[in-house]
Amino acid sequence: xxxxxxxxxxxxxxxxxxxxxxxxxxxxxxxxxxxxxxxxxxxxxxxxxxxxxxxxxxxxxxxxxxxxxxxxxxxxxxxxxxxxxxxxxxxxxxxxxxxxxxxxxxxxxxxxxxxxxxxxxxxxxxxxxxxxxxxxxxxxxxxxxxxxxxxxxxxxxxxxxxxxxxxxxxxxxxxxxxxxxxxxxxxxxxxxxxxxxxxxxxxxxxxxxxxxxxxxxxxxxxxxxxxxxxxxxxxxxxxxxxxxxxxxxxxxxxxxxxxxxxxxxxxxxxxxxxxxxxxxxxxxxxxxxxxxxxxxxxxxxxxxxxxxxxxxxxxxxxxxxxxxxxxxxxxxxxxxxxxxxxxxxxxxxxxxxxxxxxxxxxxxxxxxxxxxxxxxxxxxxxxxxxxxxxxxxxxxxxxxxxxxxxxxxxxxxxxxxxxxxxxxxxxxxxxxxxxxx
Amino acid sequence: xxxxxxxxxxxxxxxxxxxxxxxxxxxxxxxxxxxxxxxxxxxxxxxxxxxxxxxxxxxxxxxxxxxxxxxxxxxxxxxxxxxxxxxxxxxxxxxxxxxxxxxxxxxxxxxxxxxxxxxxxxxxxxxxxxxxxxxxxxxxxxxxxxxxxxxxxxxxxxxxxxxxxxxxx
Numbered sequence: 376x377x378x379x380x381x382x383x384x385x386x387x388x389x390x391x392x393x394x395x396x397x398x399x400x401x402x403x404x405x406x407x408x409x410x411x412x413x414x415x416x417x418x419x420x421x422x423x424x425x426x427x428x429x430x431x432x433x434x435x436x437x438x439x440x441x442x443x444x445x446x447x448x449x450x451x452x453x454x455x456x457x458x459x460x461x462x463x464x465x466x467x468x469x470x471x472x473x474x475x476x477x478x479x480x481x482x483x484x485x486x487x488x489x490x491x492x493x494x495x496x497x498x499x500x501x502x503x504x505x506x507x508x509x510x511x512x513x514x515x516x517x518x519x520x521x522x523x524x525x526x527x528x529x530x531x532x533x534x535x536x537x538x539x540x541x542x543x544x545x546x547x548x549x550x551x552x553x554x555x556x557x558x559x560x561x562x563x564x565x566x567x568x569x570x571x572x573x574x575x576x577x578x579x580x581x582x583x584x585x586x587x588x589x590x591x592x593x594x595x596x597x598x599x600x601x602x603x604x605x606x607x608x609x610x611x612x613x614x615x616x617x618x619x620x621x622x623x624x625x626x627x628x629x630x631x632x633x634x635x636x637x638x639x640x641x642x643x644x645x646x647x648x649x650x651x652x653x654x655x656x657x658x659x660x661x662x663x664x665x666x667x668x669x670x671x672x673x674x675x676x677x678x679x680x681x682x683x684x685x686x687x688x689x690x691x692x693x694x695x696x697x698x699x700x701x702x703x704x705x706x707x708x709x710x711x712x713x714x715x716x717x718x719x720x721x722x723x724x725x726x727x728x729x730x731x732x733x734x735x736x737x738x739x740x741x742x743x744x745x746x747x748x749x750x751x752x753x754x755x756x757x758x759x760x761x762x763x764x765x766x767x768x769x770x771x772x773x774x775x776x777x778x779x780x781x782x783x784x785x786x787x788x789x790x791x792x793x794x795x796x797x798x799x800x801x802x803x804x805x806x807x808x809x810x811x812x
Numbered sequence: 813x814x815x816x817x818x819x820x821x822x823x824x825x826x827x828x829x830x831x832x833x834x835x836x837x838x839x840x841x842x843x844x845x846x847x848x849x850x851x852x853x854x855x856x857x858x859x860x861x862x863x864x865x866x867x868x869x870x871x872x873x874x875x876x877x878x879x880x881x882x883x884x885x886x887x888x889x890x891x892x893x894x895x896x897x898x899x900x901x902x903x904x905x906x907x908x909x910x911x912x913x914x915x916x917x918x919x920x921x922x923x924x925x926x927x928x929x930x931x932x933x934x935x936x937x938x939x940x941x942x943x944x945x946x947x948x949x950x951x952x953x954x955x956x957x958x959x960x961x962x963x964x965x966x967x968x969x970x971x972x973x974x975x976x977x978x979x980x981x
Contacts, residue, residue, distance in 0.1 A: 383963055385907070390906050390909070390910065391934070392887065392890045392891070392892030393891065393903070393905065393906035394887070394888050394890070394899075394900040394902060394903075394906070395886070395906050395910060396881075396884035396885055396886050397885050397887055398884075399884075399887065399954065402954075403909070403910045403913050403914070406913050406914065406917050407913055409917075410916065410917065421920060422916075422917040422920040422921075423917075423920040423921060423923055423924035425917065426920075426921045426924050426925070426938045426947055426951070427924050429947075430924075430944050430947055432865075433867065433868045433871065434820055434864055434865075434868055434943070435864075436864075437860065437864065438896065439867070440838070440842075440864065440867055443837060443838060443867060444838065444842065446925060447839060469945050475913065491880075507846070518858040539848050554837070569815065584914055585962075618850070619846060622842075623842060623845065623846050624844075626838075626839055626842030626843055626845075626846070627843075627846065630839070630843050631837055643844065649832060652832035652833075652835050652836050653828050653829070653831070655831040655832075655835055656828070656831035656870055656874060656878075656884075657828065657831070657874060657883055658877060659835065659867075659870060659871065659874070660831065660870060660871050660873075660874025660875055660878065660879055660883070661874075661879060661883050661884050661885050663867070663870070663871030663872075663873060663874070663875075663886070664879075664884065665883075665885050667871065713889060714887060715885055715887075715888065717885075737870075743974065749877075757889060758887070758889045
């Protein structure tokens with residue numbers, strides 16, 4: 376007797392490797408499962424469950440609505456002069472240090488990540504501009520500029536807001552607000568690690584300091600960037616003050632970015648705004664298909680009781696929390712080398728959740744671990760989405776970028792170790808806001 | 813063939829305007845929702861419903877009419893590493909398999925969507941078969957796209973071109 380579950384899983388892997396979109400591959404595998412099960416047990420299964428699961432899932436997934444709006448917000452910020460002003464502010468702030476523009480890269484990523492929830496948006500927006508600055512006078516090699524931009528972009532979805540955290544909230548049933556809060560301190564730690572890495576490399580290779588902006592210029596630059604700098608404050612204040620849900624915060628972020636870009640900075644034309652909507656709706660569509668496919672896939676693994684079976688199986692090994700977390704970190708990092716981050720959270724994490732609970736690991740803490748892992752996966756060769764993006768921007772061969780990105784990967788892994796084994800460090804901030812965990 | 817291409821380009825272009833309008837409506841309605849609740853003190857139901865329907869339609873419509881292969885989240889590491897001959901073979905096998913699965917299940921999908929006509933949404937009181945209607949073109953689009961993929965793989969038509977142009981999309 377053929378096992379429908381095994382066959383459909385094999386089909387998903389084969390289709391995905393054949394270059395069919397990952398969401399569609401999952402949807403196809405799940406449909407095949409339903410067809411085969413229907414043939415064996417005509418009463419309990421019907422292929423119409425596939426469309427039903429997808430439609431109901433998308434229709435009832437209120438939290439998910441934050442995703443298209445965060446994408447839109449980031450697109451608006453990227454087309455306006457908002458990014459430029461932020462960069463000038465960062466340059467005035469940290470450009471004076473050794474490897475100045477590298478530090479500017481780190482700090483601007485931190486600020487931008489307080490407004491956008493996507494690493495890709497960070498790399499293509501701010502990242503593109505700062506790569507231009509770093510390579511203009513041959514001060515930094517294009518490969519190094521590309522590598523540090525990709526590495527710092529990983530902070531984007533760790534510091535709130537965050538699209539991957541929204542996806543994690545969907546599969547783990549945790550509060551988006553607390554998940555966002557839990558990313559705050561780890562995100563800053565990652566940024567610190569990368570700033571330090573840049574400092575060490577800058578000293579070794581004698582990178583220049585940036586043209587020093589006189590300190591008396593600082594108030595003016597700050598004033599010009601001030602409306603943009605307020606956005607993270609409004610977002611986080613709104614969410615944690617209980618004024619708005621994270622989903623509404625996404626709409627507010629987009630509205631705020633639009634208002635300051637059009638009225639205050641006069642840098643976004645109606646046409647540019649419409650183009651942002653067009654692009655944003657396309658990106659939302661591609662991530663939506665992935666989410667829809669993973670919903671049908673999750674139906675299958677739940678139906679087969681895979682997550683609980685795995686939990687029982689692993690309990691048989693008497694694995695300690697530490698051992699389990701190490702294993703999970705390695706697993707997600709390896710998967711991250713070949714699968715896109717959002718897909719990992721939607722596919723792998725739901726299978727692990729019951730085990731995580733059985734181990735007594737806090738689900739918010741685990742969310743941060745999973746997302747940090749998945750984001751590091753965006754810069755690990757051979758398949759790191761951010762690596763492709765920055766090598767495309769700089770027109771550098773991907774191999775050269777990979778060579779430069781290693782020190783940053785190591786720095787991020789060190790941060791990951793601390794994040795994994797010091798739950799109090801991660802949960803400190805959410806607890807401050809009332810999280811009982 | 814080039815006429816067909818021009819037609820699909822035209823549809824994709826206008827479809828994209830429509831999805832942009834849907835996204836814009838989500839954005840506006842959300843802002844209205846916040847205004848209603850905090851400024852006017854009136855919590856409303858229809859806003860959430862509109863936004864979820866726009867999101868659902870946006871995704872499925874986008875896949876059906878707008879998106880190109882290059883827009884999708886794919887794992888192309890193996891695909892790009894093999895020779896053209898293998899790529900074509902993968903397209904034929906993958907395309908036909910998926911098309912067969914979705915061809916077989918099309919009546920089931922139709923049954924589900926039409927069956928949902930018995931329920932109505934909470935705020936607008938729209939019947940669910942209308943709300944979910946976009947699923948049927950989506951399901952058919954999967955079949956058509958996959959058949960085209962298989963045919964292209966079989967004939968080798970614009971295969972070389974496809975992999976280059978998809979990067980620019």
